[in-house]
Amino acid sequence: MGAPTNGDRSPVLVCDNVSRWFGGLHALKHVNISVAKGEVFGLVGPNGSGKTTLVNAITGFYPPQEGKILFEGRQINGLKPYRIAETGIARTFQNVALFKGMSVLDNILMGRHIYMKPNPLASLFYWWWAKKEEIAHRKKVEAVIDLLQLESVRDEHVDVIPLGLQKRVELARALSAEPRLLVLDEPMAGMNQEEKEYMVRFILDAQEALGLTVLIIEHHMDVVTAICDRILVLNNGSMIAEGPPREAIADPQVVEAYIGKQRDAA
Amino acid sequence: MFYRLAGVHHTRYETARALWPIPADRKQVIVAGLIALVAPFFLSTLYLGSYMLPWLIWSSAALSLTLLMGMAGQLHFGFASVMAIGAYTSIHLARLGIPFELALIGAGAMSAVIGTVFGAAALRVKGLYLVIATLAMQYLVDWVIINVPAISGGAQATLRTPEVSFLLFPIESLTSRYYLALGWAALLAVFLMNVKRTSFGRALTAIRDKDFAAAVIGVDPFRYKLMAFFTSSFMGGVTGAMLAFCFYRAVTPEQFSFNVSIQLVAMVLVGGLGSVIGGFLGAAFVLLIPIVLTNFVAGLAASGWLAISSNLLAHVPLMIYGALIIGFLLLEPLGLAKIYDNTRKYFLVWPFRHSRS
Known part of the structure; x- marks a missing residue:
């Protein structure tokens, strides 16, 4: 699902060693991602792990203080949000805007x-x-x-x-802007099962019809495993796992980040 | 023929986006337009010159301001100074022998440039701070006009407007002045309605409603705020010139004092932010209600129903007037335009309660 039909796997979006501080808070720590053309790439992690900060860095709201962000080979960090929109990136917001x-x-x-x-x-x-x-x-x-x-x-x-x-x-x-990269920040937050299924269908339809690359933040693991080609798991601003969704979620560090470490038997 | 939405189905985008997509509205506009056109023939000079003419010009001013305050969401408490710049520019240009049509455009351009300069300086701040910054414009412009004899003609001076003609018609008789003001008000109304249905208006509203969401789909907030200041000030400048040439026929700085700015804001707020019909209704309310109240209270006092001193008599209407404005903003924040809209919608589907879509 979502895999490109042609053999073109050139990266559309590259984050190279991206860091962002808010005062003393190191919100993004040397994050590297590379999203291929036509891919559905998931960003996962507990609350406050830096997912939205990374999206805000990509779309120009909180430019990274360190590192580079490339969209189709062109450096976009440092551009104003409305300039980034003109390059072909569209996004939605977690709280409907x-x-x-x-x-x-x-x-x-x-x-x-x-x-x-x-x-x-x-x-x-x-x-x-x-x-x-x-x-x-x-x-x-x-x-x-x-x-x-x-x-x-x-x-x-x-x-x-x-x-x-x-x-x-x-x-x-976002779609009517005919973007080549669509960034979705929790498109299914606060929805019931039926609405979620509709939304997934619409995202996949749109991706297929318009040949989009999608970067999606989502908390519902059933959705993530169903539609993402690859995911990145963030915790406290650091990358802790990357890869196909099922493997990445099974990673011991990810399990620890979400539900804590099992206590040693005492 | 009661249910006015019956049979209204648009099959083309052009007609769905027409100025008045519903025939009932179109007929109303035609009737109102005809009444406005023949008004000089049946209204007495008093009503035409003291009510209709100022109402049209102040409506134009409210429409100019509502583009900035209502559509783009930028508060402006110094709009009278914008009009003052237009009035003085047009008079000086006309005195230099420049054709009146060009003097009007020059008035608009001068207001637009100065208004945008102040706007650019003020746009680093939002909300109440923008109010204070625009107040500064009011006082600075007032001061400059009063203290530069080349502009005001000297302290306490009154500048009379020279005789001019517009498109070969001499603007001298009351009727000609009325038609000029009517034409300008109609042009502004059509312009604002066109702004609302095009990308320019949508971009302004987007910035007003959610500036970060506007930025993320490619709207440069600063640029569009400046465009709003420019356009609004241009319209305000020409309206100031209209006020000088068609109504006052002589200008003094006091005609554009801070009080006038507040009245303009009241017109926009009471009428309904960003609404075209609201501009006309708000101007009528702010102009007429004080007169009506004063006559009413004076009538009560004269007939012996109300025993108050003449000193208090002068202030009671003002108090009622203030209370009315506060009451409006509390009970119907969207202003007279919303009341009109509710009534209109009720009668569009009457005798039913509501329509399906």
Whole structure:
């Protein structure tokens, strides 16, 4: 699942010796990852282990103080978040970060921002200037709405739809930016079994349809083992295991990080 | 023909994104537009010149400010100074013999540039701190206008507007001034509605709602905040020129004092942040309610129903007015526009309670 059909395993995302401090807290300790094209790469670890910090480092919110981050061979650490978005990385947030004042459709249209040329004059002369562009991008967005089955809530305000749908709208917003790397921060947090299954299906569908590389943070181990090609386990900012999900999870250090060490028989 | 949503199904993106996708709304707008067009023929000079004309111009000012405060979420408590820059620029340009059309654009450009400079300085701060920073703009601009004779014409001076014509029509009679103000208000209203349905407006709203989420999909927050300051100040500058040429016909610095800025903020808040109809309703509320209240309280006092001193009489309407604004913000934070919207939605689906979609 998720394996690339062609033999191209060139790394899309490389984190080389990435470190990040918050004051005296060493939140990321020399993290190295290499995500291949078309791969679904999982980031796993207990709370506070640095998963979200690593994602924030990649997307430019907390640039690493040490190390390099390369996206398709280009160094992106040090770029502002909106520049990183332009290189072809899109993400979702752990706590849904939708634009509350807008409809579902407008939220998803926001994903097209990097391809549009917004300016006040284009708005003023809508009929001669902006209309064509708006319609063209609307068509692209409708394809994403179709893929994620959001037709029924298209015109609703985002703050009145259920959380499961809000997370799907956020995924749709990220997908409509046509990213080559999709970063998902706990897309299934707070969902029930049915919603989780839907979400997994949508992520895999999107990955297949759009040829995405996916970096996903997830706590549900059933989801992780089902969809990830490889995972990285973090604990207190350090890498403690890496590899195919089942093997990595079985690693004694990982077991210790999650449920503690068995006491010596006394 | 009661259920006004009956049969409204859009099959093309163009029509779904039309200014008024529902025919009932379109008809209302046509009726309102026709009334506005023929108003000079049936309204007395008093009503046209003292109510309709200032209402249209202050609505334009509220619409200019609501782009910045409502859509982009940047509070501005010095917007009267932006209008002052526009008013003084247009007068000086017109006095130099520059055509009025160009003087208007020059007024907008001058306001936009100065407004954006202050905006750029203020944008390192958010919320209440931005309020203080924009207040600084109000006082600095006021001070400069009063103390530079080349601008104000000397201390306590009043600058009369020269006679001008717009697209060959002389802007002299009340009717011509009314139509010019109406045209400007209509242009701003259409512009704001177009902003809301295009990428520019979405980017502004995105920054207002969640700046980090906006950044992660490629919106440069600083750039768009500056664009909001620029656009809003441009509109405010031209509106200031309209105010000078169409209504006051002479400018003094006091016309653009801090009180006026607060009134503009009140118009935007009471009307409804970011709403076009709210701009018109808010301006009407802020302009008319003090007059109505004053007449009402004075009437009560004159008829002997209310025994209060004339000193108190001058302040009671102001107190009621303040209480009304506070009451509005507590009970309906989205303003008159929301009340209008609720009513409209009720009648769109009447006699049913709500529609399916």
